[in-house]
Amino acid sequence: MSAFYDEVQEIKAQYPDWRSATLPALRLAQEKHGYLSPDALRECAEALGTTPAFCESVASFYDMYHLRPVGRHLVEVCTNVSCALVGAQQVLEGFERELGIRAGETTGDGEVTLRTIECLGGCGWATIVAIDNKYRTHVMPDGVQAIVEGLRNGD
Amino acid sequence: MNTAELVSLTLDGEAVQVPKGTGLVEAALAAGIEIPVFCYEPRLGPPVGACRMCLCEVQPGPPKPQAACTLTAQDGMIVKTALTSEVARVAQNATLEFILVNHPLDCPVCDKGGECPLQDLTFRYGPGNTRMTFPKRTFDKPIPISPLIALDRERCILCYRCTRFSEIVAEDNQLIARNRGSQSQIATFEDEPYRAHFTGNVIELCPVGALTSTQYRFEGRPWEIQNVPTVCGMCPVGCNIDATTREGKVKRILSRNHHEVDQGWLCDKGRFAFTHLRADDRLTDPLLRVRRRGLEEVSWERAIDEAERLLREAEGRIVTALSGSETVEEAYALARLLRRGLGSHNAVLPEEVSDALDAFRLPLSAIADADVVAVLGDAPVVERAPIVELWIKEARRRGARVLYELDEDEVRNAERATLIWCGPDGQGGARVGELAQRLGASGAFYLPETANGRGVCDAWAVAADDEAARPDPIGLLLVSGDEAAKNPAVRAFAEQAERVIVIAMFQELAGGWADLVLPGTSYLERDGTFVNLEGRIQRLRRTVIPPVPDELAWIAKLAERFGVEISPYPSAVFAEVSEIAFGGMPFGEVGEFASLPSATGEPTTPEIEPLPRAATKTGLRLVRYRPLFSGPAVERVPELQFQRPAAEVELAEDDAHARGIRNGDDVTVRSNGTSVTLRARLTRELRTGVVRIADEHAAELQPSVEITT
Amino acid sequence: MATEVREIVMADAGERDLTKLAEYEAIGGYQALQKARGMTPAAIIDELNASELRGRGGAFFPTWRKWSFVPKPDQNPNPHYLVVNADESEPGSFKDNEIMARVPHRFLEGCLITAHAVDSQNVFIYIRGEYTGPYEVLVGALEELHARADLRGDVTIVLHRGAGAYICGEETALLESLEGKRGQPRTKPPFPAVQGLYASPTVVNNVETMATVPPIITMGGAEYAQLGVPYSRGTRLVSLSGHVANGGNYEIENGVSLRDLIYDLGGGVPGGRQLKAVIPGGSSTSILRYDEIDVGYDFNSLLKLDTAMGSAGVIVLDDRCCMVQLGIRVNEFYEHESCGKCTPCREGTRWMTQILRRLEAGDAEQHELDLLLDVCDRINEKCLCPLGETAAITVASYVEKFREEFQTHIDEGGCPFGDSSPLHDVLAPVAQHTHQGWCQTPSLRGTAR
Numbered sequence A: 001m002s003a004f005y006d007e008v009q010e011i012k013a014q015y016p017d018w019r020s021a022t023l024p025a026l027r028l029a030q031e032k033h034g035y036l037s038p039d040a041l042r043e044c045a046e047a048l049g050t051t052p053a054f055c056e057s058v059a060s061f062y063d064m065y066h067l068r069p070v071g072r073h074l075v076e077v078c079t080n081v082s083c084a085l086v087g088a089q090q091v092l093e094g095f096e097r098e099l100g101i102r103a104g105e106t107t108g109d110g111e112v113t114l115r116t117i118e119c120l121g122g123c124g125w126a127t128i129v130a131i132d133n134k135y136r137t138h139v140m141p142d143g144v145q146a147i148v149e150g151l152r153n154g155d
Numbered sequence B: 001m002n003t004a005e006l007v008s009l010t011l012d013g014e015a016v017q018v019p020k021g022t023g024l025v026e027a028a029l030a031a032g033i034e035i036p037v038f039c040y041e042p043r044l045g046p047p048v049g050a051c052r053m054c055l056c057e058v059q060p061g062p063p064k065p066q067a068a069c070t071l072t073a074q075d076g077m078i079v080k081t082a083l084t085s086e087v088a089r090v091a092q093n094a095t096l097e098f099i100l101v102n103h104p105l106d107c108p109v110c111d112k113g114g115e116c117p118l119q120d121l122t123f124r125y126g127p128g129n130t131r132m133t134f135p136k137r138t139f140d141k142p143i144p145i146s147p148l149i150a151l152d153r154e155r156c157i158l159c160y161r162c163t164r165f166s167e168i169v170a171e172d173n174q175l176i177a178r179n180r181g182s183q184s185q186i187a188t189f190e191d192e193p194y195r196a197h198f199t200g201n202v203i204e205l206c207p208v209g210a211l212t213s214t215q216y217r218f219e220g221r222p223w224e225i226q227n228v229p230t231v232c233g234m235c236p237v238g239c240n241i242d243a244t245t246r247e248g249k250v251k252r253i254l255s256r257n258h259h260e261v262d263q264g265w266l267c268d269k270g271r272f273a274f275t276h277l278r279a280d281d282r283l284t285d286p287l288l289r290v291r292r293r294g295l296e297e298v299s300w301e302r303a304i305d306e307a308e309r310l311l312r313e314a315e316g317r318i319v320t321a322l323s324g325s326e327t328v329e330e331a332y333a334l335a336r337l338l339r340r341g342l343g344s345h346n347a348v349l350p351e352e353v354s355d356a357l358d359a360f361r362l363p364l365s366a367i368a369d370a371d372v373v374a375v376l377g378d379a380p381v382v383e384r385a386p387i388v389e390l391w392i393k394e395a396r397r398r399g400a401r402v403l404y405e406l407d408e409d410e411v412r413n414a415e416r417a418t419l420i421w422c423g424p425d426g427q428g429g430a431r432v433g434e435l436a437q438r439l440g441a442s443g444a445f446y447l448p449e450t451a452n453g454r455g456v457c458d459a460w461a462v463a464a465d466d467e468a469a470r471p472d473p474i475g476l477l478l479v480s481g482d483e484a485a486k487n488p489a490v491r492a493f494a495e496q497a498e499r500v501i502v503i504a505m506f507q508e509l510a511g512g513w514a515d516l517v518l519p520g521t522s523y524l525e526r527d528g529t530f531v532n533l534e535g536r537i538q539r540l541r542r543t544v545i546p547p548v549p550d551e552l553a554w555i556a557k558l559a560e561r562f563g564v565e566i567s568p569y570p571s572a573v574f575a576e577v578s579e580i581a582f583g584g585m586p587f588g589e590v591g592e593f594a595s596l597p598s599a600t601g602e603p604t605t606p607e608i609e610p611l612p613r614a615a616t617k618t619g620l621r622l623v624r625y626r627p628l629f630s631g632p633a634v635e636r637v638p639e640l641q642f643q644r645p646a647a648e649v650e651l652a653e654d655d656a657h658a659r660g661i662r663n664g665d666d667v668t669v670r671s672n673g674t675s676v677t678l679r680a681r682l683t684r685e686l687r688t689g690v691v692r693i694a695d696e697h698a699a700e701l702q703p704s705v706e707i708t709t
Numbered sequence C: 001m002a003t004e005v006r007e008i009v010m011a012d013a014g015e016r017d018l019t020k021l022a023e024y025e026a027i028g029g030y031q032a033l034q035k036a037r038g039m040t041p042a043a044i045i046d047e048l049n050a051s052e053l054r055g056r057g058g059a060f061f062p063t064w065r066k067w068s069f070v071p072k073p074d075q076n077p078n079p080h081y082l083v084v085n086a087d088e089s090e091p092g093s094f095k096d097n098e099i100m101a102r103v104p105h106r107f108l109e110g111c112l113i114t115a116h117a118v119d120s121q122n123v124f125i126y127i128r129g130e131y132t133g134p135y136e137v138l139v140g141a142l143e144e145l146h147a148r149a150d151l152r153g154d155v156t157i158v159l160h161r162g163a164g165a166y167i168c169g170e171e172t173a174l175l176e177s178l179e180g181k182r183g184q185p186r187t188k189p190p191f192p193a194v195q196g197l198y199a200s201p202t203v204v205n206n207v208e209t210m211a212t213v214p215p216i217i218t219m220g221g222a223e224y225a226q227l228g229v230p231y232s233r234g235t236r237l238v239s240l241s242g243h244v245a246n247g248g249n250y251e252i253e254n255g256v257s258l259r260d261l262i263y264d265l266g267g268g269v270p271g272g273r274q275l276k277a278v279i280p281g282g283s284s285t286s287i288l289r290y291d292e293i294d295v296g297y298d299f300n301s302l303l304k305l306d307t308a309m310g311s312a313g314v315i316v317l318d319d320r321c322c323m324v325q326l327g328i329r330v331n332e333f334y335e336h337e338s339c340g341k342c343t344p345c346r347e348g349t350r351w352m353t354q355i356l357r358r359l360e361a362g363d364a365e366q367h368e369l370d371l372l373l374d375v376c377d378r379i380n381e382k383c384l385c386p387l388g389e390t391a392a393i394t395v396a397s398y399v400e401k402f403r404e405e406f407q408t409h410i411d412e413g414g415c416p417f418g419d420s421s422p423l424h425d426v427l428a429p430v431a432q433h434t435h436q437g438w439c440q441t442p443s444l445r446g447t448a449r
């Protein structure tokens, strides 16, 4: 409880209805716990004054909430049409090779989760890869290795 | 009724007039036209238009089929259903085809088969074959949503009726939709059971066989069963129910929507506790105490002889303890026997009745129309009269202010204020009647603790009118019913009584103290009437033959031996009671959906004690309450045990904050040297200074407590 | 018409760092706001009417009309809300991204003017969760604005971040999401203007719409309406992507030729390849063949070809693209983004994917192509919101425009493009976005990867 609880109360105060704080609270809880574990959802529910089931119902609707553990880093490759047309698939395969995992998996050391994602809104600068929610534009298959090395070196 | 503005519209070529604002589905129904629906259910709040079963051609409007369930009748509207519109026909057919692409079509092994809207609508509007050649979605099945409810996800059509019930009606937010799109599914959090007071309603709401009752699964086909209309005898609301019977056994309880009483909802006790009829320790033979050998089974003839002997030996020094679960007729018969026959007027009654409320009599449904609802008395409404809680919630959704601390001005200034007393009995009725009169409330309700407390008291009162003096010593204590048998006060009387007769359903309640035990019956096995908390007289029907003789029958027989003439037929006994108490209303008029007698009498100003104070001098005032999920019947239903109250203490937000307590903290509740550790639950539904704990978790705590983390 | 950029929304953003309040004020920023505050709401709405501005979010609804639907305080005493739709998730569109990142103050100025016009003190900007870059820019801009009571007035602006769901771009789903619920669309009526956020009167407008408001107030509505062509006035930020040499956003006058847009501004199809098709307004719009691009890029002209400007995301496809694969990729997007509320969208899009996969694998029989079109037909016009219908219409348009290619898949028992199509075996996120391992879905993947 405590800091998280108080922060949620502050967010609630910004809206006429406490429910509007649900998405921000879930984001906070995810940042705190790494993913929305059952305990994270329970904590969220207590702070919001609702049930964990309600929190899970909302969280599971949105792609950015993780209800399963994810790696410390998240690599998301856009494979929607515009990116796919210019080689997103090859970029993805590059990540799969470099990381030694398939899309949707996390490396054995728990460092990196790789997944595909729908259009990120950068289609003219394809391929878009979001590394921990920061966009890299114009990613080419031959640029993947450097990105992965960067991740491994912690920058 | 005529004040409503009428609008004229055309439905499948027919001119129809309905009040403005009528939903199209209802408007069509009034004209004898079906608009098929799945997700539409007006009791679940505004229409959601999700399933698309109701698509019709509607003018004016966009040039494509419209979800009729989301529209209300407007002047000049032209509506074409599948009957007259090819567009609507194709649209409805398409919806059914889409619903069925992933439906398992396992009707032969589905409990819903034969009473399933999906089957019926497919029969009338659906495609006759399938063009889906791909493997269907499959799931593990059935998934236990709780010990009471099984979920078969393959059958679910995602109409969201169940989740809307949980969110909007019961407001428990426990049954939810998870994921998105074609991955959506109905679920509870983690592996936690759906644990709340009204969960069973989702079974009835589900238009397919996705949510089924674990008690009823594979127990019968629709053509093998009978539904007997009766009323629930588990609490003072008296919800209207159908008891589904098969081969002489009750198999399930369904709601029988009385729109003024229950709106078609049932609590889980009313729905699921019926299996106590078949409890292992159900008594079928009378038991007689035989010196040194303890209780021994005897024949019913012998038992009646013994009862007669015990009654005579007591020489009028008799105290009768009533449960409030007897029918009016049974209570009257007992009263006649004891009061007229034996001159024993002394009774422990389940309630103290007051006619101060009669002037404020309203149907429960009126609560929803109030603009201020004041809930007084500090006990939790949902535990005592569950459906009343749903009416209060509906009132709040419609914009009413719900007060848990009396604000007299707010009540006075309201156009329609309703007072609800849910607290210590005794003067509850009088007190709330007095308040209603003084503050000008439009309705007042008193929530008794027992199902037919009102009826039993009325019956006892009208049987004779002699003053009672408590005999000392007590020659005989006659205990009628399981609630009385469980009552500690009654148990205390037994200590002083020379002899004890107990009428009870279960072995456990008979042992130890009784000299003669007469096996009793359940409300599902009796004919007669109950008076609910509104003052509505409702008809109980025998749904199955009990394994023991009917109380009324043997009481009548026993009474004869004391020269008191009582009919063994409820109709005749009712006529006698009605003559004095119910304005001579004939038995036949009680009806399938009983109406509420209109308010009577002038508002009176009864003598009353002031409302109990919130905080005591030294600390918080503890209110102990009898939880809904407790008592002899519930204890005998294994599937209901998970519903027993959590080890919690409820406290008002102010009190919690003052002590640095947060929702979910473990706290210590202390009084006079005893203490218990419980989880704190913060609530807005409690006065400052009052805390609440269920009886079974309150241990030896005294009325004044302190709480620390 | 000339195919040059005509910067109104993006004006001066090339030369200056307009994310800074001082820079923006140096070019006359926030003067439109001051001017608007001197006008009555009715006068502002009149100005918008004169400008003929239509919403840039996709539905192309006249902005002034939407504003004028908001009930007067005596008709509805609830507070009024302005909700800005910054959820931009339409595949092919990324204009709002750049507007927020580069001209945040023009955008915010538009919000403040609109708030004044619709008598609102509460603005909520619902920005898609993935847009961390623009989010941070807006946070900075709002901080600057916060220190300036003269500009801010009595208006509170709250930035509300989405969490990854395309459907939350649909206005009623957006409101549900903003209220903290699952983003499932509501039935209309009631429309948001009457009963929107917290059941109160609410105006929902797109980011670009907002950013167009200040220039309109500055130059006057009539002047703005000089730009563009009848019915489609002013400028539009067009997002170019796919097989085009210079992908990016270009602000142009409505009505320029689509061909010129692709070849002049976009630099044409790279790698010496041939143009095969163009998706003109984001993935939700029907496809055009290579021989249909001599058309004005405006509402009416595109409507004549049964397609639309949508959110102005132009996706260019070269001759290597397999149209069946395109159908799969686009449809799986809609399947994945379907909110699951209404039956035809939820079940229909999934079924479409199954049929398309079979076509692609070469396993489909002739009647299955008809079945596909019939399923599309049965989705179209039956849904609660446009999402599912969009999937049906666009996929049907691929079949209609490239029927022979679909036929070849059946006749030859497989894909004529083999591995050469860039869309070959693209991994859609369907399986990975499922939060629970719950359902034994039979594998939909045609070929093993």
Ligand SMILES: Cc1cc2nc3c(=O)[nH]c(=O)nc-3n(C[C@H](O)[C@H](O)[C@H](O)COP(=O)(O)O)c2cc1C
Residues within 6 Å of the ligand: C054, C055, C056, C057, C058, C059, C060, C061, C063, C066, C085, C086, C087, C088, C089, C090, C166, C167, C168, C169, C170, C171, C172, C204, C205, C206, C207, C209, C210, C385, C386, C387
């Ligand atoms: C499925 C769907 C997705 C949409 N996504 C967006 C979006 O991302 N951004 C947007 O501005 N409008 C989107 N819209 C349109 C909005 O519903 C709405 O029309 C628009 O925000 C109104 O703003 P405008 O009048 O300024 O264009 C979407 C509509 C649908 C049906």
Ligand code: SF4
Residues within 6 Å of the ligand: B155, B156, B157, B158, B159, B160, B161, B162, B163, B186, B205, B206, B207, B208, B210, B211
């Ligand atoms: S379980 Fe039944 S009531 Fe619930 S969504 Fe599915 S079909 Fe509807």
Ligand code: FES
Residues within 6 Å of the ligand: B036, B037, B038, B039, B040, B048, B049, B050, B051, B052, B053, B054, B055, B067, B068, B069, B070
């Ligand atoms: S009944 Fe109308 S959409 Fe479900």
